[in-house]
Amino acid sequence: MVEFHPCSFTHALDVLAAIDGLVAINSVLQVDINGSANAEQVGDRVISTPGGLPDFARGASAAKGGMSVIALRAATKGDAVSNIVTAFGRGVPRTVGAQDIDYVVTEYGVARLRNKSPAQRALELSAVAHPDFRAALRRGETFNRTKEHS
Numbered sequence: 001m002v003e004f005h006p007c008s009f010t011h012a013l014d015v016l017a018a019i020d021g022l023v024a025i026n027s028v029l030q031v032d033i034n035g036s037a038n039a040e041q042v043g044d045r046v047i048s049t050p051g052g053l054p055d056f057a058r059g060a061s062a063a064k065g066g067m068s069v070i071a072l073r074a075a076t077k078g079d080a081v082s083n084i085v086t087a088f089g090r091g092v093p094r095t096v097g098a099q100d101i102d103y104v105v106t107e108y109g110v111a112r113l114r115n116k117s118p119a120q121r122a123l124e125l126s127a128v129a130h131p132d133f134r135a136a137l138r139r140g141e142t143f144n145r146t147k148e149h150s
Helices: 013-017 053-062 118-127 131-139
Strands: 023-027 030-032 067-071 103-106 109-112
Touching: 013 053, 023 053, 053 067, 109 118, 118 131
Parallel strands: 023 067, 067 103
Antiparallel strands: 103 109
8 A cells, every 4th residue: 555645744843753763864965064964065056955855854863763864975076075074165055954963974984963062073073074184174174175285
């Protein structure tokens, strides 16, 4: 049997939060050092719309035993550009706030963000960033290096 429901029901916070053990796994383009995620654009280039990502992240994080997991590559452009950044570029939207993200996963490990202070989140995220960017993230530097300048 298949049921069809409108997004106003399937994406509703109260419906999602009522699902014990709900796990939402979403991918994003960038995560800032505070733990917020951008799944929509890089620079001025729009890549996607938020879709249900904010709804499911919020619902899973609020569900009893639930968790919101964000996955991303640590770096792009041949490891020359970090996807974990000190701040999003001007005009880049915050698709999901840190309060709705429990874990961030990269190929370098898992950052546990739930119930962490901003400083603790920054340390967790810098630990799963590409190794070439960890020190700069810990210093709070804004950067965009290329391999030619490393």
